[in-house]
Amino acid sequence: MTLTVVNTNTYTKAPSEEYMNPKQVHHFKEKLVHQKAELTLEIERQDNGVKSSAEKHADPLDQAQQVEDMGFNLHERQRKVNHVKAINQALDRISEEDYGWCEECGDEIGLKRLDINPTASMCIHCQSAQEQKDQHRAA
Structure with missing residues (x-):
């Protein structure tokens, strides 16, 4: 599973609009909240999948594949967790009016x-x- 959280919602600025006006800030806040919700759900699904696949295999090759899969899943999970942290920081910048x-x-x-x-x-x-x-x- 790859990390592709894409919202095709783009903002089109009117010619006379001031940069980071309330309408723009609202657009980006909505986009960030949506991405955070999607990522959080993906992390929860991934955690549940890891828990359910934590079975012992008698075959050493199956065990090795399971360990490799778990390593990959943990790496992907960490990337998603880091992205959620970046989203939280962006939301903090919105609250502080620095976004x-x-x-x-x-x-x-x-x-x-x-x-x-x-x-x-x-x-x-x-x-x-x-x-x-x-x-x-x-x-």
Whole structure:
């Protein structure tokens, strides 16, 4: 199971609209709440599936496959849990009226970027710079 939480609901800005007006904030809050609900449900289903498949196999190959499957499922679960955390942080930024603004430079993140990734906390320029720094540290 892959992590694909996509809401095709995109926001179309009117020419005279102010950035991060109440209508836009409401749109993104709804999108985040919807994603969180979907992910939470997926995590619960996955947890129930792991519990129900925790049976002992006599065959060592079956045991090895079960261990591998459980490792994959745990990795996927952790990705979903981390995404829920990012959603909660975005919802906190909405409550604090900081949502939509880059945490590094203070510029607009942009409606298109937020529609694609509503948990984004940095504009594309600052995010790219951060990724380059991370790559240099890893090298």
